[in-house]
Amino acid sequence: MTASNQSSRAAPAGGTRDGRRDVIVRWAVISLLLTWLALPIVPLLIWSFSFRWFFPDVLPADYSLRAWQYVFSPTSGVLQSLRDTLLISGGATLLSVIIGVPAGRALGQYVFRGKSIVELLILAPIIVPGIAVALGIHVLFIRYGLANTLFGVMLVHLIPTLPYMVLVMSGVFANYDTSYEAQARTLGAGPIRAFWYVTLPAILPGIVVGGLFAFLVSWAQYILTLLIGGGRVVTLPLLLFNFATAGRNDITGAISMLYIIPGVVILLLSARYLTGNASAVGGLGRL
Amino acid sequence: MRIALLLGPALVVIAALFLGGVGLGLARSFNYMPIIGLDDPNLDAYAWVLTDEDFLLSFVLTFHIAFTSTVISAVLAIGAALVLRHTFVGKKVITFLFQLNLTIPHIVGAVGILYLFSQSGFFARIAYAAGAIERTSDFPALVFDPYAIGIILQYVWKEVPFIGVIVLAVLQSVGQDYEALAQSLGANRWQRFRYVLLPLIMPGVLSASVIVFAFTFGAFEIPFLLGQNHPVALPVLAYRSYTDVDLAARPEAMAMAMVITVMSGLMIYAYVRLSRRYLRAG
Numbered sequence: 001m002t003a004s005n006q007s008s009r010a011a012p013a014g015g016t017r018d019g020r021r022d023v024i025v026r027w028a029v030i031s032l033l034l035t036w037l038a039l040p041i042v043p044l045l046i047w048s049f050s051f052r053w054f055f056p057d058v059l060p061a062d063y064s065l066r067a068w069q070y071v072f073s074p075t076s077g078v079l080q081s082l083r084d085t086l087l088i089s090g091g092a093t094l095l096s097v098i099i100g101v102p103a104g105r106a107l108g109q110y111v112f113r114g115k116s117i118v119e120l121l122i123l124a125p126i127i128v129p130g131i132a133v134a135l136g137i138h139v140l141f142i143r144y145g146l147a148n149t150l151f152g153v154m155l156v157h158l159i160p161t162l163p164y165m166v167l168v169m170s171g172v173f174a175n176y177d178t179s180y181e182a183q184a185r186t187l188g189a190g191p192i193r194a195f196w197y198v199t200l201p202a203i204l205p206g207i208v209v210g211g212l213f214a215f216l217v218s219w220a221q222y223i224l225t226l227l228i229g230g231g232r233v234v235t236l237p238l239l240l241f242n243f244a245t246a247g248r249n250d251i252t253g254a255i256s257m258l259y260i261i262p263g264v265v266i267l268l269l270s271a272r273y274l275t276g277n278a279s280a281v282g283g284l285g286r287l
Numbered sequence: 288m289r290i291a292l293l294l295g296p297a298l299v300v301i302a303a304l305f306l307g308g309v310g311l312g313l314a315r316s317f318n319y320m321p322i323i324g325l326d327d328p329n330l331d332a333y334a335w336v337l338t339d340e341d342f343l344l345s346f347v348l349t350f351h352i353a354f355t356s357t358v359i360s361a362v363l364a365i366g367a368a369l370v371l372r373h374t375f376v377g378k379k380v381i382t383f384l385f386q387l388n389l390t391i392p393h394i395v396g397a398v399g400i401l402y403l404f405s406q407s408g409f410f411a412r413i414a415y416a417a418g419a420i421e422r423t424s425d426f427p428a429l430v431f432d433p434y435a436i437g438i439i440l441q442y443v444w445k446e447v448p449f450i451g452v453i454v455l456a457v458l459q460s461v462g463q464d465y466e467a468l469a470q471s472l473g474a475n476r477w478q479r480f481r482y483v484l485l486p487l488i489m490p491g492v493l494s495a496s497v498i499v500f501a502f503t504f505g506a507f508e509i510p511f512l513l514g515q516n517h518p519v520a521l522p523v524l525a526y527r528s529y530t531d532v533d534l535a536a537r538p539e540a541m542a543m544a545m546v547i548t549v550m551s552g553l554m555i556y557a558y559v560r561l562s563r564r565y566l567r568a569g
Contacts, residue, residue, distance in 0.1 A: 029370050030381060033447075037388045040399025040444060043409050047402065055407040055423060056415040103297035106290045118294065120559070125305045127498060127555050129505020131522045132548040133305055135529055135540060136312025139320070159304050166297055220392035223507040223522070237394045241512065244398045256395045263390025267383070 041260075047253030067250035071258060078239065078255060085235040088150060088225075089218040092157040096165040096214045097207060104169020109178065122163045133159055134227045141228055148230040156228045157221055161214040168213070172206030212266045219262060309548055316541035332538035342543065344518035352435045352520060353504040356442035361496045363443065364450035365488065369480075371451070372458045382455070388448045393441070397512045400441045404429040430513050437513040438520070442503050450495040457491040458484075494561045501554035505547045521547060 047053065048067050050060035071078045106112075107119065125133070134156065138147065146152030180202070184194040222237045229235070234242075236259045243252040314320060319328035336342045371382060388396075403409045411426040420426050430437030461484075469483045510520035519527070521543060529540035 026370050026373070029366070033367055033370075034381065034384055036444065037384065037448065040396050040403060040441075041391070042399075043402035044395070044399050056412050058409070058412045058416055099296045099300060102293040106293035110290050112290050118298065120555070121298065121301055121305075123558070124555055125301060127501045127558065128305075128309070128551040129501065129507075129522065129547055131505060131507050131525060132312065132544045132551070133308035135308075135525065135544045136310065136315065137304060137308035139311060139315070140307060143322075156304065158300055159308070162297060162300055216390055220394075222392075222394055223526070226507075227526075237392060237508070240394060240398065241508065244401070244512065249402065252398055256398060260391050260395055263392070264387065267387055267390050 041256075044253040044256040047249045048257055050250055050253075053249075067254040070251055071254045077234075078258075081234050081236055081239045082258065084150060084233060085219065088154045088157060088233075088235060089215050091151075091154040092161050092218040093211050093215040095154070095158060096161045097211050100162055100165030100210075100214075101169050101203075101207060103166045104171075105173045107166065107170035108173025108176070122166050125159050125163045126167070130160065130221070130224045131227075134224050138227055147228055148232040150233055153225050153229045153233045153235075156224045157218040159224065160221065161218050164217055165210050165214045168210035169203075169206060172203055172210070176202060209270045212270055216263055216266060312541045312544050312548070316538055316545050318538045332542040336539050336542045336546075341518060341524065342521075345521045345524045346546070348435060348518050349504055349510075349521040352438050352442070352510070353500050356439045356446065356503045357496050357500045359439070359443050360446035360499055361450055361492055363447045364454055364495075365492060367447060367451045368454035368458060368488075369484075372455055385448050386452060388445065389452065391445075393445055393506065394508050394512070396445050397441050397509045400437055400444065401430055401513060404437055404440065405431075431515045433515055435510070435514065435520075438510050441509050441513060442499075446499045446503075450492065450499065453491050453495045454488050457488050461487050490561055490564060494558050497554045497558045497561065501551040504550050504554075 046060065049063050049065070051062035051064035051066060053060035070076050073079075103122075107115070107122070137156065141147040141152050141156070146155060176199075181194050181198050184198045185191075189197065220237070221235075222241070225233060225235050225238060229238070236255060240252060240255045240259060243255060311320075314328075316332050317328040317330065318325055318332060367385070371385065401408070405411070406423040406426045406428065408430075411420065411423060414420045414426055429440070465483050465487070466479050469479045474482065505522055507522040507526060510523050511526075514520055514523060518524075525540050525543035525547070528536040528543065531537075531540075
């Protein structure tokens, strides 16, 4: 399917029979692809509204809002889990922005000795799987009382989110022109004023997109939370897993829908920044 | 000095958490942890793990999962990117949907695959309605199966858009000039793909594939949910021995974590080599 579908723009398209066949094949491939991409979400959505859906019914025998009522009931713990997940991911994002933006500037704008080693150190946590790091660090978290706490989980989420933020920001700063900042300084602005009024507005879109995606990286963590949270910190993915293995497909479906909303919203907010620029997407392989 | 101030906090955090985690894991895999009285390092855990049949079966299974998922994802992603790169009506919407799947966490996709492909899942029900099967056990085992088909399906679902978006970005920056030139020289469609486009996109495809391989080799929750009971994927085996009631099994868990780290170290090496070559070529 690779070579046959790439009709060249140089070839006469549209009117000819060959061009029309290309268009049909292309749309067939696209429909198939998009169906496949959407397919796993469909049963989750249907399950969340189902009441009875036994084999061999292709569609539920009865529908109800039972699962959704459970999810939004103050006593079920789902909302509490949602709050904890938001706190952890929000905190990890905030810390990543504060620590990651200056580091991104250093990597994006300066050449210095040992830079390639620093870059390697930033790249490594993005590629090395969480479980390999978390098993080792667990003993340290237990020793300092960070295991089984929200703050501990937030800290351990920095392992994937911070390097990601640094990478995105180093890309942003590599394209940032420092002459405006220098001009502000010659006009008498101090370093803080120059940063606040000149640098920050220029890099803000980068910070926002990088931060939103760092949030998603934390939002998707499973094994780091499971190990460091020790079963005490139950974020949405852990809750989702518990209901999935307990066979409560309706509640699993409803939690899944709740859980994917931030990603959809974030993509809607940042889609225009992403076209033709893979740097923000680069870290999403980990989600 | 200024650089040290800018970089300092990030390096301290990454060194403490990441290098600390890997370093402590390494020490523990040698059964060396002076703070709890273990001050006589040895290689017992490695000797045990590397001759253990369960470990070897897990390693082979995990390699199969990572390799197969990566190759299928890369091939489909190249095809998808080649189709998607042309400007036509609705391209924006389609590219958006293509990216949407990137934001959906793996665990959601894994549950979705479970509900689609299990023996009482959506496709089994359709097969029943079509008269192809009479009971659930007639439906082929596509999840919890020895070939890890469900796990691979989930990874392919998730990683095709990931590699695809990267290939699309490369294709956009390459433009159509080289192809047009090749065509004017008489290259047919296959030749234009094989000798013009493929070499141009290959560095991007390979570096994205390296990330996918490292991820699929070390990911935990997908094989934890969709995998069979025995043998399990390596991250699941490491987690199981770590949480084993017998604390003596912990050095073995750490040794397995180190095997995963070494595999991803190889991937980082490959990634750096590839991106340097890419920079030189570009």
